[in-house]
Amino acid sequence: MPELPEVETIVRSLKPRLLQKKIGGLDILLPKIIHTENIKPNYLIGQTIINISRLGKNIVMELSEKCCLRIHLKMTGQLLLNLHGDTILKHTHVIFYLDKGRLELRYRDIRQFGYIQILTLNEWDFQRKNNSLGPDALEISFPAFLAKLRTQKRKLKSLLLDQSFLSGLGNIYVDEILHQAHIHPENSPQNLSTRQIRRLHEKMGNILQAAIQLKGSSVRNYIDASGEQGRYQTEHQVYGRAGLPCRQCGTHLKKIRVSGRGTCFCPYCQRLPIKG
DNA sequence: AAAGATGTTGCAAC
DNA sequence: GGTTGCAACATCTT
Numbered sequence: 001m002p003e004l005p006e007v008e009t010i011v012r013s014l015k016p017r018l019l020q021k022k023i024g025g026l027d028i029l030l031p032k033i034i035h036t037e038n039i040k041p042n043y044l045i046g047q048t049i050i051n052i053s054r055l056g057k058n059i060v061m062e063l064s065e066k067c068c069l070r071i072h073l074k075m076t077g078q079l080l081l082n083l084h085g086d087t088i089l090k091h092t093h094v095i096f097y098l099d100k101g102r103l104e105l106r107y108r109d110i111r112q113f114g115y116i117q118i119l120t121l122n123e124w125d126f127q128r129k130n131n132s133l134g135p136d137a138l139e140i141s142f143p144a145f146l147a148k149l150r151t152q153k154r155k156l157k158s159l160l161l162d163q164s165f166l167s168g169l170g171n172i173y174v175d176e177i178l179h180q181a182h183i184h185p186e187n188s189p190q191n192l193s194t195r196q197i198r199r200l201h202e203k204m205g206n207i208l209q210a211a212i213q214l215k216g217s218s219v220r221n222y223i224d225a226s227g228e229q230g231r232y233q234t235e236h237q238v239y240g241r242a243g244l245p246c247r248q249c250g251t252h253l254k255k256i257r258v259s260g261r262g263t264c265f266c267p268y269c270q271r272l273p274i275k276g
Numbered sequence: 277a278a279a280g281a282t283g284t285t286g287c288a289a290c
Numbered sequence: 291g292g293t294t295g296c297a298a299c300a301t302c303t304t
Binding site: 057113114172 | 281282283284285
């Protein structure tokens with residue numbers, strides 16, 4: 001579920017309430033959720049949360065002793081901020097006890113694909129460089145975006161979903177961005193003019209910012225750390241609207257499979273160039 | 277009621 | 291390199 005706008009919303013809601021809080025302890029109810037390299041979970045006890053940030057869809061909580069938690073929510077992960085005594089929902093897998101036990105940060109994940117990685121700051125730096133985390137979709141400048149796209153032949157949808165190429169976009173926002181940019185998901189950057197790529201970059205920024213303003217898209221399970229739903233789903237032009245008329249031109253929206261993912265688009269607004 | 281789809285991504289196979 | 295299919299898992303829809 002959570003793509004860049006949802007993860008950004010979660011980070012913004014966590015930050016003011018978690019900075020400078022000390023981890024008093026933690027319960028690991030499902031061990032496979034915790035990924036450790038050299039640091040054991042017990043090392044976290046007594047540490048203070050000194051920063052929370054986002055890179056692509058990753059949440060990074062920096063701790064006082066030169067280490068951090070890198071959290072990936074994958075499809076159905078949730079970070080919830082609760083008071084001690086609040087009902088512990090089914091699928092809660094990790095609980096961090098903060099603020100002398102009054103506050104609890106809970107990791108919940110229906111499908112159990114997500115994880116919490118415990119890393120030294122050095123390990124995180126190494127991952128970020130080598131693990132091929134592409135530039136953040138909200139940070140990349142137009143010239144850098146243009147230059148990167150110019151080196152690629154792949155289908156736009158597959159490129160934009162590739163986190164090592166660009167990080168932060170997922171299935172919902174790629175479909176929305178390509179629709180507003182009037183680009184067919186299977187088109188290749190080779191067929192795009194600089195002007196079209198400029199439009200793509202603009203729409204990407206506009207859509208992501210608008211989605212953050214509305215606190216993300218809630219389809220199925222997404223809620224932020226306070227349990228609130230987002231409202232951007234009401235703005236969706238194509239995602240989840242297959243068979244319905246395009247809001248721009250009235251053509252029935254189509255659904256196809258591109259790079260293994262369900263893809264909604266408007267066959268009129270997003271035409272492929274005529275071959276030959 | 278079984279089969280297919282779901283916001284992600286890493287891996288094996290080709 | 292590239293793509294495809296599958297795997298992890300629970301839940302909801304056809």
